Amino acid sequence: MTGDNPMFGPNDFKLGIWRMNCEGGLAITKAPERWRAKWEDIEAVAKMADAAGFELILPLARWRGYGGSIDNAALSYETLTQGAALAAITENTSIFVTVHVALVHPVFAAKAVATIDHVSGGRAGLNIVCGWNQEEFDMFGAELIDHDRRYDQGFEWYDIFARLLAGERFDHEGEFYSVKDAYTSPVTVQRPRPVTMSAGGSAAGRAFAAKAADFLFAVPRDLDHARQLVSEIEETSSQAGRHAGIFGISHVVCRETQEEAEEFYDYYAVEMADNEALDYWVGAKQATSGSVPDEVFRQRRRVAGGHGSVPLIGTPDKVAADLVELHKAGFAGTTVSFLDFKKELPFFVDRVLPLLEETGLRRPVSGA
Numbered sequence: 001m002t003g004d005n006p007m008f009g010p011n012d013f014k015l016g017i018w019r020m021n022c023e024g025g026l027a028i029t030k031a032p033e034r035w036r037a038k039w040e041d042i043e044a045v046a047k048m049a050d051a052a053g054f055e056l057i058l059p060l061a062r063w064r065g066y067g068g069s070i071d072n073a074a075l076s077y078e079t080l081t082q083g084a085a086l087a088a089i090t091e092n093t094s095i096f097v098t099v100h101v102a103l104v105h106p107v108f109a110a111k112a113v114a115t116i117d118h119v120s121g122g123r124a125g126l127n128i129v130c131g132w133n134q135e136e137f138d139m140f141g142a143e144l145i146d147h148d149r150r151y152d153q154g155f156e157w158y159d160i161f162a163r164l165l166a167g168e169r170f171d172h173e174g175e176f177y178s179v180k181d182a183y184t185s186p187v188t189v190q191r192p193r194p195v196t197m198s199a200g201g202s203a204a205g206r207a208f209a210a211k212a213a214d215f216l217f218a219v220p221r222d223l224d225h226a227r228q229l230v231s232e233i234e235e236t237s238s239q240a241g242r243h244a245g246i247f248g249i250s251h252v253v254c255r256e257t258q259e260e261a262e263e264f265y266d267y268y269a270v271e272m273a274d275n276e277a278l279d280y281w282v283g284a285k286q287a288t289s290g291s292v293p294d295e296v297f298r299q300r301r302r303v304a305g306g307h308g309s310v311p312l313i314g315t316p317d318k319v320a321a322d323l324v325e326l327h328k329a330g331f332a333g334t335t336v337s338f339l340d341f342k343k344e345l346p347f348f349v350d351r352v353l354p355l356l357e358e359t360g361l362r363r364p365v366s367g368a
């Protein structure tokens with residue numbers, strides 16, 4: 001791969017911001033302090049993360065809310081459009097888009113991602129998702145096909161996307177797509193294609209990542225499980241002869257004291273949990289996805305706190321130590337999400353990043 005995408009930069013443990021394009025962020029809570037996804041706040045956080053050396057900003061692709069009295073996650077910005085806007089106001093970080101293969105045609109996606117890649121000078125990234133929510137697909141008149149066939153569609157989608165950006169001009173008659181005399185111009189600055197990520201943790205999802213993704217999103221329930229996941233994913237990669245970096249998702253409450261952090265975590269993820277939305281998400285995910293371990297679905301605080309992701313709760317020392325452990329388990333990096341990204345990211349940047357720099361996992365931002 002050529003290009004200077006920061007996802008291939010020198011830091012041994014990479015950091016990203018996840019889901020700030022969506023109201024509620026990664027939490028499923030009714031707490032009034034929750035993330036409201038106002039555009040000026042998204043801009044401010046993007047600039048802050050960019051200046052602090054975060055490797056990526058990654059959005060959720062979502063078309064409707066989780067229902068219940070506040071319809072959590074209903075408000076979200078479309079990711080390709082947002083990507084072009086963020087590309088124009090950032091300088092270093094990778095600007096990811098998230099695309100549903102069944103809802104966005106690969107010819108359209110190739111041109112849109114190439115556009116963002118040119119606006120950003122080679123910093124575009126693509127997160128490929130095969131989807132999990134029938135109601136969302138109903139809005140497009142699309143069918144959520146059987147689980148593993150969704151990945152067959154993903155493979156076909158990816159082949160078309162990658163061939164277009166490699167500069168090919170071709171006809172294709174497949175099971176899911178038919179294209180005639182297709183090409184795209186411009187192609188991406190990154191060659192032969194932009195950095196890719198995929199977000200599917202089932203066996204079929206891992207096999208897909210081994211072919212199409214540079215990074216696979218995985219959802220560990222704890223550090224032991226993180227190590228187990230890495231060895232399982234590595235096995236799939238070895239069989240495929242291609243290795244994707246493994247990326248985690250985490251939600252962070254970082255405060256001066258452990259008590260303060262835990263108290264706030266309990267407040268937004270237990271006391272103020274959005275239980276109707278939580279039931280909806282758990283039910284739909286259990287029925288259609290293999291990404292999240294069953295035990296995690298029963299841990300309601302973790303689901304309300306961060307959709308079942310790894311909780312990083314405590315002092316800067318504790319949060320930094322947990323991140324180091326994720327690295328030792330074999331993770332290439334993780335995304336971090338906060339209840340209020342704008343309010344809480346500065347503390348993380350000021351207090352946790354220097355600790356990671358001391359360990360050598362990350363370099364100080366040049367000029368800092």
Ligand SMILES: Cc1cc2nc3c(=O)[nH]c(=O)nc-3n(C[C@H](O)[C@H](O)[C@H](O)COP(=O)(O)O)c2cc1C
Pocket residue numbers: 059060061062098100129130131132133199200201202203204205206217218219249288289290291292
């Ligand atoms: C980290 C992560 C991020 C995801 N992001 C999205 C997303 O933005 N939109 C979406 O519809 N699905 C998203 N998904 C779900 C994928 O659509 C995935 O296809 C679904 O979980 C079913 O596949 P699986 O059983 O292989 O996980 C995400 C999944 C994970 C693990």
